[in-house]
Amino acid sequence: MPVDRLTQAQRLDAEDPLAAFRDEFVIDEPDLVYFDGNSLGRLPRATRSRLRTAVDQEWGVDLVRGWDRWIGLAREVGDLLAGAVLEASPGEVTLGDSTSVNLYKLAVAACDARPGRRVILTDDDNFPTDRYVLEGVAAARSMTLRVLPSDPDIGVTLASVREALDDDVALVSLSHVAYRSGAIADLAGITAAAHAAGALVLWDLCHSAGAVPVPLRSAGVDLAVGCTYKHLNAGPGAPSFLYVRQSLQTSLRQPIWGWFGQQDQFAMGPAYDPAPSVDRFLVGTPPVLGGYAALCGVQLSAAAGIDRIFAKGTALGDFAVDLYDEWLTPHGFALASPRSGRGAHVTLHHPAAWQISQALRDASVIPDYRTPDRLRLGFAPLYTRFVDVYEGFDRLRTIMEAESWRRFSANRSRVT
Amino acid sequence: MPVDRLTQAQRLDAEDPLAAFRDEFVIDEPDLVYFDGNSLGRLPRATRSRLRTAVDQEWGVDLVRGWDRWIGLAREVGDLLAGAVLEASPGEVTLGDSTSVNLYKLAVAACDARPGRRVILTDDDNFPTDRYVLEGVAAARSMTLRVLPSDPDIGVTLASVREALDDDVALVSLSHVAYRSGAIADLAGITAAAHAAGALVLWDLCHSAGAVPVPLRSAGVDLAVGCTYKHLNAGPGAPSFLYVRQSLQTSLRQPIWGWFGQQDQFAMGPAYDPAPSVDRFLVGTPPVLGGYAALCGVQLSAAAGIDRIFAKGTALGDFAVDLYDEWLTPHGFALASPRSGRGAHVTLHHPAAWQISQALRDASVIPDYRTPDRLRLGFAPLYTRFVDVYEGFDRLRTIMEAESWRRFSANRSRVT
Known part of the structure; x- marks a missing residue:
C-alpha cells in the first residue's frame, strides 16, 4: 500500500x-x-516593528543622537551570530558591507599574509560573485586563480582539493553549502588540508548560515563571510557578516582603510591605525536599518537553535x-x-x-x-x-x- | 538702533x-x-511611508519577486541625482556601498589608469576616511600619498594644489565642501589644474550633495563619490553614490569584481566581464531599504531645486x-x-x-x-x-x- x-x-x-x-x-x-x-x-514580525521604531523614533526623533545606540549594532549582531549560529567566539564576527566586498577584503588580507605564494584556489561550482571577486584579486596581484572542476550536483570534494593543493597556494576559498546543489562541503577536512599545505581558508557561508551548523572553531577556520538575507531573514540587501579567527586578527590587514576600522575613530588623527580587533575589517558608516533587521533575524535563528x-x-x-x-x-x-x-x-x-x-x-x-x-x-x-x-x-x-x-x-x- | x-x-x-x-x-x-x-x-514623511510599503508589502508579501522592482533602484536614484542634484548626465551616477568603499574603488581605478605615476594628492583637511582610504591605496601600490597642508578654517586652495602638482601625480582627491569649515573648494579650477598635469580627479561630495551646486559636467570632473544621509536625508548608513564621467566608464576598471558589476549577471558565466556602463562600479547585492530612502530623499532635493x-x-x-x-x-x-x-x-x-x-x-x-x-x-x-x-x-x-x-x-x- x-x-x-x-x-x-x-x-x-x-x-x-x-x-x-x-x-x-x-x-x-x-x-x-x-x-x-x-x-x-x-x-x-519582530523585524517589522523594530524597523518602525528605528525609523519613526530613532531616526525621526532621536536623530543623530541615535548613533549612541547604532554604533554598537555590528558587534551586537556579530557576537550573537558567533555564539548561536556559527561556532565562533565573541569578537570574531562583525557586520557590514556586502558579501562580495567582505570576500574581497578578506581575500586580499589572506594573500598579503602568504607572500610569495602565487595561487588562489576555488572551484567552478562556487557562486559567481565569489569566482569574480577572487579572479579580480588574483589579477591585481599577478596571481593565478586555480579553478577546480566540481560536479555541480555533488559539490566540491576533499579529494579534489587535496590534489590541487601545493605550497604555492596562498588561499583556498569555497562555499560551505553549494548554491546550486545544496551540497555541504567537508569544511573541517578541507580546512585541515589547506592548513597542511600552508594556505589560509576563506569560507562563503551564504547558504549555510542559519541552515546548517558551521563548526568554525573546531575546524580551525581562518576566515569566513556570509549574507543575512537568506536563512537569517534580514531582508533584501541586508549587510553581510564576516568572521576572522581571533588569533589572526591583529596580523591581518584588509585593503580598504575606512574610518570604522580605525582604532580611535573620532580622534580623526592623521594616519590610519587599525583597531586591534575584528573592527579593523569594517570600513564605512554601516547601514542601520539593515543592522536592526539582521539583529532580529539572527535572534530568531538563535532561539530556534x-x-x-x-x-x-x-x-x-x-x-x-x-x-x-x-x-x-x-x-x-x-x-x-x-x-x-x-x-x-x-x-x-x-x-x-x-x-x-x-x-x-x-x-x-x-x-x-x-x-x-x-x-x-x-x-x-x-x-x-x-x-x-x-x-x-x-x-x-x-x-x-x-x-x-x-x-x-x-x-x-x-x-x- | x-x-x-x-x-x-x-x-x-x-x-x-x-x-x-x-x-x-x-x-x-x-x-x-x-x-x-x-x-x-x-x-x-514620504520616506517613512515608502519604507513601510517596502517592508510590509514588498518584502513581506512580494518576497523574492520584489527584485523585479528593486534591481532598478540604483540606476533610478543615480539618474535623478545626476539630473537634479549634481550636474551630470543619465548613466553617470549609481548607488551602492559606503562612501569609503566607493572612494576605494574609484581611487584604485584611477591609479590603474595612470600607470607609472607614483603620487596621490590630497590635503590634511580632507575627511579622515578619505585620507585613510587613500593612504591604504597608496601603500598597497608603493605609491606616495602627498598630503597638502590646508588651513582648516579656509580649506584647500587652488594655489596650493597647483604648487603640489607635477607629472608624477596620478590622482587628486579632495572634498568639495570641507567637513570642518564648510569651505567650498574651487572644484572647476582644481579639476582643470589636475587635468593640465595629466592627473585624474576624484571629488568627495558628502557635504555638498544636496547643499551646493556641483558642476561636474562643466568642470569636466572625472570621478566623484558622496553620501546620502546628510543633506539628501536618506537615513543612518544609507548607501553612497558614485559618479564616473561617461567617456571614462569603459576604460576604467574597479578592483572589486562583484556580480552586480557583471554584464550579464544572471548568466552566471565563468569569467568576469564588466558591464559597459556605470554598473561596472557596483559590487554586491544592494541594500533595498537604503535605496528607497535615498530615492525619497533625492526626490525632495530635486523638487526644491x-x-x-x-x-x-x-x-x-x-x-x-x-x-x-x-x-x-x-x-x-x-x-x-x-x-x-x-x-x-x-x-x-x-x-x-x-x-x-x-x-x-x-x-x-x-x-x-x-x-x-x-x-x-x-x-x-x-x-x-x-x-x-x-x-x-x-x-x-x-x-x-x-x-x-x-x-x-x-x-x-x-x-x-
Whole structure:
C-alpha cells in the first residue's frame, strides 16, 4: 500500500519542535508556497516593528543622537551570530558591507599574509560573485586563480582539493553549502588540508548560515563571510557578516582603510591605525536599518537553535526527495542535489526548468531557477511546513501531468 | 538702533521660497533646534511611508519577486541625482556601498589608469576616511600619498594644489565642501589644474550633495563619490553614490569584481566581464531599504531645486555669522569658517567647545563637536528656519552668559 503523503506531512508537522516559529513571520498570502527562502527569507514580525521604531523614533526623533545606540549594532549582531549560529567566539564576527566586498577584503588580507605564494584556489561550482571577486584579486596581484572542476550536483570534494593543493597556494576559498546543489562541503577536512599545505581558508557561508551548523572553531577556520538575507531573514540587501579567527586578527590587514576600522575613530588623527580587533575589517558608516533587521533575524535563528534548524531542513529535503522519486521521475526530472549532506534546499534538473518555474509561479509556488536547467527549491526550516512541501510538489506534479508549462515562453526575462 | 534679530528672522522665513518643505519632514519635538542635519538629515514623511510599503508589502508579501522592482533602484536614484542634484548626465551616477568603499574603488581605478605615476594628492583637511582610504591605496601600490597642508578654517586652495602638482601625480582627491569649515573648494579650477598635469580627479561630495551646486559636467570632473544621509536625508548608513564621467566608464576598471558589476549577471558565466556602463562600479547585492530612502530623499532635493537650496543655506549661514559677530565674539569664540563660499554649515572655535556642545544638547540644541575645539552648526536648508538659527544662537548666548557649560565634564565620551 502506497504511503499517504499528505497524512505523512501532517504527522511530521505535528511532531515538529519548530512549528511555532512560523507564527513569528508575516505570512499574508496563505495559498502561496514559498520555496525561495534561501534566496530571500521571509519578514519576521519582530523585524517589522523594530524597523518602525528605528525609523519613526530613532531616526525621526532621536536623530543623530541615535548613533549612541547604532554604533554598537555590528558587534551586537556579530557576537550573537558567533555564539548561536556559527561556532565562533565573541569578537570574531562583525557586520557590514556586502558579501562580495567582505570576500574581497578578506581575500586580499589572506594573500598579503602568504607572500610569495602565487595561487588562489576555488572551484567552478562556487557562486559567481565569489569566482569574480577572487579572479579580480588574483589579477591585481599577478596571481593565478586555480579553478577546480566540481560536479555541480555533488559539490566540491576533499579529494579534489587535496590534489590541487601545493605550497604555492596562498588561499583556498569555497562555499560551505553549494548554491546550486545544496551540497555541504567537508569544511573541517578541507580546512585541515589547506592548513597542511600552508594556505589560509576563506569560507562563503551564504547558504549555510542559519541552515546548517558551521563548526568554525573546531575546524580551525581562518576566515569566513556570509549574507543575512537568506536563512537569517534580514531582508533584501541586508549587510553581510564576516568572521576572522581571533588569533589572526591583529596580523591581518584588509585593503580598504575606512574610518570604522580605525582604532580611535573620532580622534580623526592623521594616519590610519587599525583597531586591534575584528573592527579593523569594517570600513564605512554601516547601514542601520539593515543592522536592526539582521539583529532580529539572527535572534530568531538563535532561539530556534541551529541543530534543530538543521534537522528540520534535512527532514524537509528528505521528504521532497521522496516526492520527487515517487511523482516526478516519470516527467523527465533528475535530482541535482545529493541524497544526503545537503543544506536546506533541493535542486532538480529538467530541460524545461525555466518554463516550469514560470508555471509554478502562476500556480502560486515560488521556486528559484538556475541556468541552464535547474529548478531550485528552498525549504527554510523556520517557517516551511511539511504540508507546504507536499502542496508545492503536488502542484508541480499537476503542472507536469497537464503539461501546462508548455504555455510559457522559453525566453528568460526574469531578473532574479 | 540695533537690528531686531528675531524680527529679521521672521521676515526672512516669510520670504523663504522653500519654507513649505519643512512640512515634508517628521518634526515631533518642536522645541528641538537641530543643527546637525549635515551629519544625519531628518526623516522625510514620504520616506517613512515608502519604507513601510517596502517592508510590509514588498518584502513581506512580494518576497523574492520584489527584485523585479528593486534591481532598478540604483540606476533610478543615480539618474535623478545626476539630473537634479549634481550636474551630470543619465548613466553617470549609481548607488551602492559606503562612501569609503566607493572612494576605494574609484581611487584604485584611477591609479590603474595612470600607470607609472607614483603620487596621490590630497590635503590634511580632507575627511579622515578619505585620507585613510587613500593612504591604504597608496601603500598597497608603493605609491606616495602627498598630503597638502590646508588651513582648516579656509580649506584647500587652488594655489596650493597647483604648487603640489607635477607629472608624477596620478590622482587628486579632495572634498568639495570641507567637513570642518564648510569651505567650498574651487572644484572647476582644481579639476582643470589636475587635468593640465595629466592627473585624474576624484571629488568627495558628502557635504555638498544636496547643499551646493556641483558642476561636474562643466568642470569636466572625472570621478566623484558622496553620501546620502546628510543633506539628501536618506537615513543612518544609507548607501553612497558614485559618479564616473561617461567617456571614462569603459576604460576604467574597479578592483572589486562583484556580480552586480557583471554584464550579464544572471548568466552566471565563468569569467568576469564588466558591464559597459556605470554598473561596472557596483559590487554586491544592494541594500533595498537604503535605496528607497535615498530615492525619497533625492526626490525632495530635486523638487526644491539645488540653486534655491544653496541660496537658502548661504542665507542661513550668513545670518548665523551675523549673530556670532554680534553675540558670541565677547565669549571667546572665533569663526572657523569662511565668511563667504560656504556649504550649509558654520563652525566656531572655542576652547571649551566640547562642554558647550554638551550644554547645548541639554538646552535642546543639537550641534556637532569636532576635535579639538570646534562647534559645528549645520543649517539644512530644506527644514531649518531662520527663527531656528535665532533660537539656537539665543540659547547658546544664554549658556555663555550664565557660564552654564562649566557644569559639564571635559571628558569626551560621546561616540558621534
